[in-house]
Amino acid sequence: MAMEHKVDPLFRPLTKNTQANVIARPSLSNGQQVIRKLLKNKLAMLGLFIILALVGMAIIGPNLVPYSYSDQSLLTKNQEISAEHWFGTDELGRDMFARTWYGARISLTIGIVAAFIDLVIGVTVGGIAGYMAGRGKRGDRIDTLIMRIIEILYGLPYLLVVILLMVVMEPGMLTIIIALSATGWVGMARLVRGQILQLKNQEFILAAQVLGAKFSRILLKHLIPNTFGVIIVNLTFTIPSAIFAESFLSFLGLGVQAPVASWGTMTNDGLGVILTGDWWRLFFPALMISLTMFAFNVFGDGLQDALDPRLRD
Amino acid sequence: MSNYLVKRILMMFVTLWIIVTLTFALMHAIPGNPFASESDQLPEQILNNLRAKYNLDEPLPVQYILYLKNLLMLDLGPSIKSDSRGVNDMISDGFGASAWLGAQAIGIALLFGISLGIIAALNRNKWLDYVAMALAVLGIAIPSFIMAPLLINFFAIKLPLFPVATWGTWMHTILPSLALAFGPVAIITRYMRASMIEVMNQNYIRTAEAKGIPMFIIVVRHGIRNAILPVVTFLGPLIASLITGTFVVEKIFAIPGIGKYFVDGIFNRDYPVILGTTIFYSAILIFTIFLIDIAYTLIDPRIKLTNKER
Amino acid sequence: MNQHLLAIDNLRVNFKTYGGEVQAVRGVSFYVDKGETVAIVGESGCGKSVTAQAIMGLIPNPPGKIVGGKVVFEGAEISHLPKKELLGIRGTQIGMVFQDPMTALNPTMKVGTQIVEGFVRSHQVSREEARKRAIEMLSLVGIPDPEKRIDQYPHQFSGGMRQRVVIAIALACQPKLVIADEPTTALDVTIQAQILDLLKRLQEEQALSVVIITHDLGVVAEIAHRMVVMYAGMVVETGTVEDVFANPRHPYTWGLMRSLPRLDEGEKQRLIPIEGSPPDLFNPPVGCPFAARCDFAMEICEQQMPVTSEFGRGHQAACWLHDPRAPRIEELVAAGRQGV
Numbered sequence: 001m002a003m004e005h006k007v008d009p010l011f012r013p014l015t016k017n018t019q020a021n022v023i024a025r026p027s028l029s030n031g032q033q034v035i036r037k038l039l040k041n042k043l044a045m046l047g048l049f050i051i052l053a054l055v056g057m058a059i060i061g062p063n064l065v066p067y068s069y070s071d072q073s074l075l076t077k078n079q080e081i082s083a084e085h086w087f088g089t090d091e092l093g094r095d096m097f098a099r100t101w102y103g104a105r106i107s108l109t110i111g112i113v114a115a116f117i118d119l120v121i122g123v124t125v126g127g128i129a130g131y132m133a134g135r136g137k138r139g140d141r142i143d144t145l146i147m148r149i150i151e152i153l154y155g156l157p158y159l160l161v162v163i164l165l166m167v168v169m170e171p172g173m174l175t176i177i178i179a180l181s182a183t184g185w186v187g188m189a190r191l192v193r194g195q196i197l198q199l200k201n202q203e204f205i206l207a208a209q210v211l212g213a214k215f216s217r218i219l220l221k222h223l224i225p226n227t228f229g230v231i232i233v234n235l236t237f238t239i240p241s242a243i244f245a246e247s248f249l250s251f252l253g254l255g256v257q258a259p260v261a262s263w264g265t266m267t268n269d270g271l272g273v274i275l276t277g278d279w280w281r282l283f284f285p286a287l288m289i290s291l292t293m294f295a296f297n298v299f300g301d302g303l304q305d306a307l308d309p310r311l312r313d
Numbered sequence: 314m315s316n317y318l319v320k321r322i323l324m325m326f327v328t329l330w331i332i333v334t335l336t337f338a339l340m341h342a343i344p345g346n347p348f349a350s351e352s353d354q355l356p357e358q359i360l361n362n363l364r365a366k367y368n369l370d371e372p373l374p375v376q377y378i379l380y381l382k383n384l385l386m387l388d389l390g391p392s393i394k395s396d397s398r399g400v401n402d403m404i405s406d407g408f409g410a411s412a413w414l415g416a417q418a419i420g421i422a423l424l425f426g427i428s429l430g431i432i433a434a435l436n437r438n439k440w441l442d443y444v445a446m447a448l449a450v451l452g453i454a455i456p457s458f459i460m461a462p463l464l465i466n467f468f469a470i471k472l473p474l475f476p477v478a479t480w481g482t483w484m485h486t487i488l489p490s491l492a493l494a495f496g497p498v499a500i501i502t503r504y505m506r507a508s509m510i511e512v513m514n515q516n517y518i519r520t521a522e523a524k525g526i527p528m529f530i531i532v533v534r535h536g537i538r539n540a541i542l543p544v545v546t547f548l549g550p551l552i553a554s555l556i557t558g559t560f561v562v563e564k565i566f567a568i569p570g571i572g573k574y575f576v577d578g579i580f581n582r583d584y585p586v587i588l589g590t591t592i593f594y595s596a597i598l599i600f601t602i603f604l605i606d607i608a609y610t611l612i613d614p615r616i617k618l619t620n621k622e623r
Numbered sequence: 624m625n626q627h628l629l630a631i632d633n634l635r636v637n638f639k640t641y642g643g644e645v646q647a648v649r650g651v652s653f654y655v656d657k658g659e660t661v662a663i664v665g666e667s668g669c670g671k672s673v674t675a676q677a678i679m680g681l682i683p684n685p686p687g688k689i690v691g692g693k694v695v696f697e698g699a700e701i702s703h704l705p706k707k708e709l710l711g712i713r714g715t716q717i718g719m720v721f722q723d724p725m726t727a728l729n730p731t732m733k734v735g736t737q738i739v740e741g742f743v744r745s746h747q748v749s750r751e752e753a754r755k756r757a758i759e760m761l762s763l764v765g766i767p768d769p770e771k772r773i774d775q776y777p778h779q780f781s782g783g784m785r786q787r788v789v790i791a792i793a794l795a796c797q798p799k800l801v802i803a804d805e806p807t808t809a810l811d812v813t814i815q816a817q818i819l820d821l822l823k824r825l826q827e828e829q830a831l832s833v834v835i836i837t838h839d840l841g842v843v844a845e846i847a848h849r850m851v852v853m854y855a856g857m858v859v860e861t862g863t864v865e866d867v868f869a870n871p872r873h874p875y876t877w878g879l880m881r882s883l884p885r886l887d888e889g890e891k892q893r894l895i896p897i898e899g900s901p902p903d904l905f906n907p908p909v910g911c912p913f914a915a916r917c918d919f920a921m922e923i924c925e926q927q928m929p930v931t932s933e934f935g936r937g938h939q940a941a942c943w944l945h946d947p948r949a950p951r952i953e954e955l956v957a958a959g960r961q962g963v
Contacts, residue, residue, distance in 0.1 A: 008948045010923035014914075152331060155602075157553035160594065163560075164336065167579055167587060168343050244456055251458050251561060252576060271462050271565065279466075286459040294454035516726040522681055523721075524741030524792065525714035528706075534740075535729050614776040615730055 034229075037306040044302020050295035054288070058108050061101025069102035070094065070259040081280055088280035090269065099261045100284045106262040107292070110173060111243035114180040118238050121181065122188025123231065125150075127219055129189070130196030147193075153186045162245055166254040173256055176249060180242050191234055195227040229307040236300030240293045247289050263289045321606070325599050332595045333384065337377055340584045389589035394581045400589030403574045410480050411563070411570035415555050417490040422497035422551065427544065429498070430505020431537065437510060445502055452499020458561040461492035465565075478567045489566045493558045497551050504547055509540040538612070545609050549602040556594050626698055627654040628832050629678065629800055634692035634702075636673050639685060643905045647673045649856040650692065655800065660826055660833040662847035662864070664840065664879070668901060670856040671836045675802045677702065678834070679719055680709045696800075714741035718793030720803040720822075724785035724810070728777035734788055735761075735773025742795045760791040765821060783814035790821065800832045807842060819845050840883050844868065849937070852876050855901050855912035862938030872932070872940035874917045911943065919944055919952070 038044055062069065065086070073093035081088045087096035125146060133143035153161075165179035199205060200223070208218050243263075249255040250264025258265070263285040270282030371379070383390055389400035433445035455463070468488060469477040475488050512518070513536055521531045559572035567573075571590055578586035610616050636648040648670040655661045663671045676682050678694055680701070694702040701712060713719075721727040729737055735757035743753050754773070761769035764787040777785060786806065793801050803822065807815040823846050826833050835846060843850050843864060850867055852860040852875065860873040871877050878897035899916040902908050908915070914924035923943050932945035943949055 008923075010926070011921045011943070011946070011949050013950070014920045014922060014925070152328065155328065155599075156332070157557055157594070157598065159557040160553075160591065163557075163579065164339055164587070164591060167582070168339055248456065248458065248557075248561070252564075253580060267459060271458075274462055274466060274470075282462055286462070289456065290454045290459060293456070294450060297453050298450060516721060516723060517729040519681060520719075520721060520727045520737075520789070520792065521729070521740070523679055523713055523719035524744075524795075525710045525712070526740060526744060527710055535732070538731050539729070613731060615778050 041302040047295040047299030058104035067095035069099045103261045110246045114242040115238040117181040118184040121185035126189035126192030130193035240296035407571035418493035421494035426501025429502040433506040434509030449499040449502040461565040512540040629655040630695040632693045662843040662850040665853035669853045715796040718798040718801045722805040764791045802834045860940040866938040
């Protein structure tokens with residue numbers, strides 16, 4: 001009866017529409033977001049491309065030319081780059097192209113295997129230390145013991161230790177890998193322990209414990225997957241540092257022995273002839289080392305950014 | 314404070330002792346004897362004399378005790394390959410060149426690294442930032458043993474501005490210092506940039522802005538001081554990497570430093586020299602880390618030496 | 624002359640992000656007179672802090688930018704001043720108190736130095752004088768033993784003490800206006816009351832003008848003379864604290880009041896939250912931003928921005944309900960909508 005005057009249709013009350021409140025914004029899963037962000041990072045993608053290209057060339061490169069890395073020919077020594085010898089030849093007439101990609105096999109294998117061993121030891125030791133910390137007196141003691149050892153090893157200059165070990169051991173690929181891994185796992189172990197200590201106090205781990213999950217299961221199913229991101233990022237930095245260490249050793253004459261070639265030994269050889277103007281001897285192996293370091297580092301940076309939830313857009 | 318210092322100094326010696334023991338054990342774990350290469354040529358009598366001189370006839374524990382005893386009197390022992398000169402002589406010969414080279418490289422690394430990091434952080438995502446970061450990536454990608462020949466090629470051979478190698482005048486020191494500092498510059502730049510970006514986003518920077526302080530003064534007074542702290546912690550690993558860097562740089566530039574003696578020692582399998590120089594390096598490193606820890610407490614008032622024990 | 628100390632006119636601030644441009648402040652107007660405390664109230668993300676930063680010229684640019692409107696301080700427009708002249712206003716004319724005292728102080732600088740840093744710059748005083756001033760300021764904000772305290776570092780102060788230091792910093796150059804951005808949010812309840820008392824005392828003693836930003840209506844009732852209610856980057860209601868509390872005119876303000884516990888309603892009362900969440904400011908609605916959450920929304924609310932109605936003594940609200948064409952609120956309540 002109060003509504004006798006004509007109501008403007010615009011002023012008719014709305015029926016409540018709860019859907020209007022929902023902010024429509026597509027939500028992506030964690031993995032999708034990481035990959036999307038990584039794909040958008042041009043520098044990281046360039047790094048990935050270079051890594052794949054180097055690995056590809058290490059596999060097929062030596063077969064692209066009709067020479068092996070050790071074929072000597074006094075007729076063709078010290079040749080500049082040409083249609084015959086794409087990267088030139090060395091003082092024994094060996095084809096630098098074949099040697100460079102053969103060296104890639106050696107350098108990349110050493111780098112990847114050493115980094116992988118670091119990963120296995122580091123994750124195991126770090127995981128155990130992190131899990132044991134705070135589990136009663138015995139657990140704490142195990143953690144403290146492991147951390148003491150890690151602290152001492154961490155305080156030593158990595159390359160100095162590797163050099164000393166190489167002095168003692170017979171030179172060769174296997175011993176280089178052993179020397180590199182001897183203290184190389186320490187960084188990974190510290191990282192994993194820190195991550196696990198942080199994760200441990202979170203509720204889903206507590207829930208798993210309450211449900212009676214076994215130690216190994218919690219470690220494998222919960223703790224390791226949740227530290228996966230930092231482990232992968234760390235791997236993209238340990239691989240180039242192992243490759244660097246290998247070339248450093250080879251450069252000092254402690255690496256692989258002739259006629260086997262690695263980028264480090266080839267750089268060392270190239271340095272010997274720098275005054276004669278045979279630039280290709282130094283250029284190609286040095287370029288490959290630098291490209292490898294560059295590629296892994298920018299890819300690792302990109303991955304780290306992509307995994308960092310604070311940097312999400 | 315003094316209590317902590319005493320404890321800290323004691324720990325320094327314990328660490329050094331562990332390193333000495335490990336290195337000693339490692340050097341004596343080598344199969345065969347260090348004179349293997351010469352024993353074919355040397356008469357048995359001379360060989361025995363040599364062994365006696367180096368205490369090689371004694372059982373290993375006795376050798377170890379004797380070595381420690383000499384070490385306490387700061388005697389790093391004789392060299393096997395050089396009759397007249399012991400490890401001490403080598404170190405005192407090489408120390409001047411190595412220390413000069415190292416100090417100059419640290420200076421360059423800190424000066425350029427910190428400035429580039431600050432410039433990059435303040436011009437985030439502008440071209441100056443990209444230039445600084447490109448330099449940083451190059452510094453990480455190009456190891457010193459590649460940088461050194463590059464520098465020689467361009468600035469000593471193509472453009473004869475500097476001497477190719479050896480040691481003598483100040484001009485001789487420039488290329489090796491640059492080669493040595495290039496990697497550390499890159500790492501410090503990255504550290505400093507990240508740290509500076511974080512600090513400049515802190516609330517206390519906004520507080521200072523609200524006081525009406527000009528941006529330049531805020532950067533200097535509030536920004537750099539706080540941003541430099543993480544860089545200080547990096548100085549330990551930096552010194553370690555400089556030490557290993559001198560091995561190759563001194564070798565490439567033929568600089569008569571400790572690094573060259575160390576590398577020659579490796580090449581000649583001169584174990585007392587390797588052992589002695591390793592101990593010397595470790596001592597230097599442990600001592601610098603100790604100094605850095607003290608410096609850290611002076612910069613950051615939140616950290617007191619007394620409550621640093623975990 | 625009837626000039627306001629601070630007048631903000633149709634201020635608009637945008638932020639560029641990867642997802643597009645956020646319109647954080649969309650045409651805000653209000654004023655502050657000499658010796659008065661004005662509270663800006665609203666939920667997080669409503670643009671109240673951005674408004675405060677815009678007054679000081681502290682909007683980080685990029686990504687933020689003042690895209691329209693004016694900030695007039697003592698008759699002069701200050702929102703587009705060059706950096707140099709802005710420095711002359713910050714600290715000396717307008718002081719600012721920040722939300723989180725734990726992070727608002729430089730951890731590596733002595734407290735006394737931080738307090739007088741701006742004073743030393745603007746007054747060119749000697750070390751002795753600066754020290755004297757720092758001691759004076761610390762005792763003004765009620766910190767005991769100021770002679771000793773000025774040489775200490777922030778980590779040696781408790782949260783409440785640090786907030787007192789932050790207030791001392793804001794007041795060190797005797798500004799005419801102090802902007803306090805959620806000054807009590809990060810503090811314990813008992814400390815909150817102390818800090819509010821301090822602000823109130825200082826405001827009265829020094830005849831300060833204060834803009835206090837808060838989401839806490841209790842704080843408003845305690846300290847403010849007038850209040851500005853913001854929602855989704857706009858002012859929805861403004862007036863004296865008495866008028867707005869006694870007679871709120873905007874459905875959002877009703878919602879705020881209903882979600883506040885009242886002592887006079889006994890134990891039976893229910894706190895009623897405002898359902899839903901504020902609109903997406905990447906793409907704000909053309910009509911009233913509150914329409915989607917409003918119990919009284921009408922067709923027009925979704926289509927046109929409401930006009931501002933005046934209820935006397937400066938009490939204003941932007942809502943279509945006050946249009947003569949709108950049905951009366953009582954009728955809507957009778958029809959089963961939530962009441963006041």
